[in-house]
Amino acid sequence: MHTSRRNNATVTRTTKPTLMTRLRGRNAKTRTTKTTTTVEPGRPVRTSRWGGNRRTAAHHTTTPVVRQRRHATIGDKISGAMMKLKGSLTRRPGVKAAGTRRMHGTDGKGSHRVY
Secondary structure (H helix, E strand, O other), X not given: OOOOOOOOOOEEEEOOOOHHHHHHOOOOOOOOOOOEEEEOOOOOOOOOOXXXXXXXXXXXXXXXXXXXXXXXXXXXXXXXXXXXXXXXXXXXXXXXXHXXXXXXXXXXXXXXXXX
């Protein structure tokens, strides 16, 4: 059995300055606040890497959106790769994204019917 020992000392931390505090500058003492929090020893709350703590009871699962694709031909794949290269070299992200969509067959070509 794996056991861990915890330090029973009370931990005091100063909070990270907010964006407004950092924008106002170092010498704006009247408009900035500095707070300290005291953390009691106990069971630590596990937080995720991106800021949430995964302790919610029920997760709402939604059905994924299925994108309509067509079968991309070899010509589409080559032309899409050239568009991606052109967009990368000319620093135009829209052209690069259009090349990616053409390579994957999700560019919408063939979905517009003319009657």
